[in-house]
Amino acid sequence: MMHSLIQLSIAVLLLPLLSFVVLIFFNRRLPRMGDFVGVGLVGTAFACALTIFWQVVVQHYDPAFRVAWEFTWLDFGNVPGVGPLQVKMGIVIDNLTAIMLAMVTLISTLVHLYSTGYMQGDPKYGRFFAYLGIFTFSMIGIVLSDNLFSIYMFWELVGLSSYLLIGFYFYKDSAADAQKKAFLTNRIGDIGMWLGILILYSQFHTFGYREIFENIAAGKFNMSNGWLTAAGILLFMGCVGKSAQFPLHVWLPDAMEGPTPVSALIHAATMVAAGVYFVARIFVLLTPDALHVIAFIGAFTAFMSATIAITQHDIKRVLAYSTVSQLGYMVLGLGVGSYSAALFHLLTHAFFKACLFLGSGAIIHAMHHEQDMRWMGGLYKKMPWTFVTFSIATLALAGLPLTSGFLSKDAILAGALGFAQVEGGGIYYLVPAFGFAAAVMTAFYMGRQVWLVFFGESRTHLKPAEEHGHDAHAAHGHDDHGHEDHGHHEVHEVPWNMRLPLVILATLSVFIVFSPDPLDGGKGWFMHLVQTPATVVASTEAAHEAASLHAPEAGKLLAEAHTDNQHVEAAATHQTEGHGPVYADPRQAEIAHMTHANHFPAIQLSSLMLVIGIGMAFIVYVFRIIDPDKTAHSIRPLYLYSFNKWYWDEIYDATFIKGSMLISKILAWFDANIVDGIVNGIATIFRKFAFANGGFDKYVVDGLVNFTAFTVQTTGAVFRKIQTGKVQTYLLMVVVAVLAYFAFYIAQLIK
């Protein structure tokens, strides 16, 4: 008997698929092109997901909650050398799944609702909802999967839906380029992920998470430890692609070619976070070495994309780089071992970033497809709802206390500090350093954005004429949904179906939703329910040594931290209640301790960063003490480096893309001229030989035949002379012949 939660989760999975199937075939035959089907079915899925959330998170409230169900998908029979082999598929529902399900379906529902306003009048309105449906289906599949094979399948399917939605305006070349780039870049990550899956399968003949973890814990991984690290890093490559981490981050900013609701749903809140979710699912098999790689990649990505975000003009591009940067935080969080903090950030980020994107969509909608912040300004009076919700989300992103973003970001940064100390400082301090630097820049670029968009005077008229002409052309394609033209420069607040999602998402960006204590997410329900699981990888000697080597230092810091009364209390209650996870692995235990110890230093530092960042934004844009244009001019190379996104696109184009095209041209030439040339050459040789043979045949063989004929003819002519036709002559010749024969015979006998 299937658990009722499993039944519900299957409904959550299949309802969006139903929406896709209905809408892709029948959208033109339905009234309103069937948008109500999409909103209704996904809304129902949300209701189911909410029921699951209620039962799991609210009623059970148990960190160890887990329900699983599986079925045999493929049966390979009795495989020689392995025994009976089956590939199973299944669903696992634990706290993380329940939370993710609710989050994904909620944001999807809100985006569906929002799109009924934003996409109105688009000729492919119905198809848009169909694509949203298949996306939601695949995303929920990722969340529910209990094994590597099915997560890989859904992983690529979200890639497909992302491809379809980025290229929704496929008649624009930029959109067609962006969709291809997104798919291919993701595929590069996916082959890494696939190899990681293959390594694990080759050892255990199973794809199930649980079986794999149990086998590793039991020490049945028969390859060297390096292979396990490799498996971890390769699996992480899937996340590098999907979550747009360096060096595969280049696709996400271009993906903004898709309609803005898509950017909110897929390229900010859910799909790009799937990479982080996946790494969390495989977290326990990551070796310390793999975790180091993950931490550094995350930290570098967070830093690099923040530097790019400061100089972008396009409102969506700023948010896109901000998304990359925040995903970097999550990855960093996982890398330093702050599992629950990273996932917490995933959740909080989903809400406030979706709010920001939908808000930017409202602005773009109201501004008639103007996306350049240089020509905006003064919108707060005209769009008060958008302004308030956008600002709340901005503060959450910047990490202001009292917002959700503060709670989760602080937890990650505390983890990063603790990690650096446990690992012995030195180069490992780069990880928190990048994190804090990114925090400064986040505060700065978001302050800049809010100021440029909402404050000051409207700068619409400042837009150079040539850009108008250029833009009118582009705008036709850009977010082209042909709504009726309501006055040229008049800016309106958006209708209720676009406002409601903004309000809900902004509400979900306030601390109280997640934790009663505005300064400590650790007291909230999330951190209680989603706890860092114990690793299944046996600590190597070296790691153990490194951890204990720095124990004194760690102990000192711990003691320091515990002088804070409140903290000691918290720690004490933590222990007496006995639900703090206990780690057998020394390294993991050490990091957990140090993260705890660094809670307040992290709060202080990140608040400082926030003040610096926002202060800088004020100095530059509000008080205009520093002129941004002049500054940009004086540090032009740096400015250009940032503005041109560190030139990664150019570098990749010159190396990988040009290189591949060159190889393909060379190989095609080789194929047509060398390989086929040899084939044709052999044919030619045979033909030549055949001609020679023909000549031989004609002149020699046939010559011989003719010669024979000639000889016979000549002989015949000679003998014709003898052939007189007279019987007497013949008789005489016969007699002579017979006599001669007898003479010969007798001679033989005598011998």
Added chain:
Amino acid sequence: MLSLIVFLPIIAGLVILVVPASQKQIIRIVSLVAALAQGVLAVLIWRQYDPTMAGIVAAPGGSPVGSFQLIERIPWITLDLGSFGPLTIEYFLGVDGLSITMVLLTALISIIGILSSWPIQKQVKGYFILFNLLSTAMMGCFVALDFFLFYVFWELMLLPMYFLIGIWGGPNREYAAIKFFLYTLFGSVFMLLVMIGLYFSVVDPLTGHHTFSLVAMADQANYVKGTILGPGSEQWRYIAFAVLFVGFAIKVPMFPFHTWLPDAHVEAPTPISVILAGVLLKLGTYGMMRINFPLFPEVFQAGMYVIGVFGAINIIYGAFCALAQQDLKKMVAYSSISHMGYVLLGLAAGNSEGMLGALYQMFNHGTITAMLFLLVGVIYDRAHSRQIDKFGGLASYMPVYAGVVTIAWFASLGLPGLSGFISEAFVFVGAFREPITRPIAMVSVLGIVFGAAYLLWSLQRMFLGKRKPDALYELEVDSHGHEHIHFHDWKGKLDLDARELTMLVPLAIIIIALGIYPMPVMGLLTTSINKLVQVLAPVAISAVH
């Protein structure tokens, strides 16, 4: 039953022979009825087939027909050769897991092929007679269990194919046809020699006479010591394996014997391309699985690495060549080379996952590539050109076509949820599991990226963006501002018409259904594949138990 399914098309061909050449519609309908009847028979065979019986080889001391099903076995040619004993060639048909899927595929592709031949106007009578002859030969190859019979069907395929390309093909058809003919003939001459060698090395344990039975040949106990290909004759066995392998590899086609394929495809009319890619190429790998590997298991064990390397070359080299093509059909042809590389890689793994992936890939490649070539034919019919760069923006004007193309293209690039993914996935799973092919698998995954690259790029250039300035279609904007396009002299429906949809939709449904739940086809194979793996690795298996 098997005889019926094999010879139905020939019967149709004989009927057509008496129909006057002017009655084109009757000729077409007769062929279609025969193909449909073949399809019905294939489904009946499928329903009767017991997937728990392995086939492949006779159990020691058991029935000479092993656990093959639907056996038909009668002596065909018997000659007394004096001191050599009687020469017996049997008419021996039967199916096991290896052939049942190929029978289904052949029946399906034949129907599609007939439907797609509908618009052929040139010498319709001759065309359909040859087509039916080809259909019989293909089906015969897959169910023949006597090597000699197999060889007869194998050679019988060449002739109609030669004329079908050489008469109904494109401008350079004679060159392509003769290249195809000679290349394949080259391979089969060697096959003939090996076949004779095998005949004199194998003795049927029941009769004590030499035999051509593949069932008997698959059992190493039946080889006579001291014969040319018997135990103790390692050198000759290696040579025989290699020669046979080349013969089959030409058909696959495997690098460097592949250059006939792009030429043949470019010149062949659409239905012949569908047959060629959909069924004929599978004969190469089928021959390896049925004949080449199980008859020489120890050589196969030694050659796994080399086969795998060639598989990897096919995958990556084919993908790169496809990336550079300007002609859409040539691109699809190279994609076939790339995708048949997965089959080789899976076979090279020599374990159940890899072999299963390979055989399943053969089936899926058949359906997917058939779809690809049909779709190429659609645009060629309308524009009389297949230059990828001469369109642009078609998705705006031919949405149904673009939608079906998207399904086929994504199936070809191995998108999960579509059947090609599962077979490629298990090819990799199998190849990676064996330490010997592991490094090859690690390199071959590049094919996943480059496969996506050429497909998506061609999709973009033809269907996305806007009309190219030098596009092969005209664009008009009517008074309402709606855009209309038309092709130069195309009178039919602009988007896919009913006949085209009749061919494409069932294929798409099969591809999607088998991508979500593969067991209806995969379940037929598992027992046979597991048996085949045992036959191929007797030593390794006994070491495990």
